[in-house]
Amino acid sequence: MLRLLIATNNKGKVLEIKDLLAGLGMTLLTPAELGIRLEVPENGLTYAENAAKKAVAFAQASGLPSLADDSGLEVDALDGKPGLHSNRFGPLPATDATRRRYLL
Numbered sequence: 001m002l003r004l005l006i007a008t009n010n011k012g013k014v015l016e017i018k019d020l021l022a023g024l025g026m027t028l029l030t031p032a033e034l035g036i037r038l039e040v041p042e043n044g045l046t047y048a049e050n051a052a053k054k055a056v057a058f059a060q061a062s063g064l065p066s067l068a069d070d071s072g073l074e075v076d077a078l079d080g081k082p083g084l085h086s087n088r089f090g091p092l093p094a095t096d097a098t099r100r101r102y103l104l
Contacts, residue, residue, distance in 0.1 A: 001025065001026065001027050002025070002026045002027070002065070003026070003027045003029055003064055003065075004021075004026050004027070004028055004029065004064065004065055004066070004067055005029050005030070005031065005034070005058055005059070005062050005064040005065065005066040005067070006018070006028055006029065006030055006031075006066075006067055006068075007031070007054045007055050007057070007058035007059070007066040007067060007068035008030075008031075008054070008068060008069070009031060009032070009038075009039070013069065014030050017067065017069070029062075029064070031058065031061075031062075034062055036058070036061050036062055038057060038058060038061050040053055040054045040057045040058075041053075042054075042070060042087070044070075044084075045084075046084070047069075047070040047071060047072065047084060048070075050070035050084075051068045051069050051070040052068070053068075054066075054068035054070070055067060055068035070084075071086075072084050072085070072086035072087075073086045073089075073103070075103070082103075086099070089102065089103065090102035090103070
């Protein structure tokens with residue numbers, strides 16, 4: 001059976017990806033399950049570049065095929081911002097809830 005590493009430390013993303021891939025007959029693993037602690041800088045210029053960087057880094061660390069994503073919130077009224085930098089949007093320290101309040 002194919003083993004696939006979900007290349008994220010974000011528990012919400014893990015659940016989302018597991019739900020999307022359910023029923024495909026793969027063993028879906030997380031970095032935590034494998035004892036991998038890895039933070040990959042998301043400093044690419046596109047979502048695809050950031051996702052590729054994460055997938056490659058986790059694949060190299062685990063020796064397994066890895067799937068990663070990157071996403072952001074793009075608001076038309078803000079000319080697509082915060083976009084790629086959604087995670088760093090708003091005052092620090094930030095949580096999803098404080099970023100949403102700041103955005104509103």
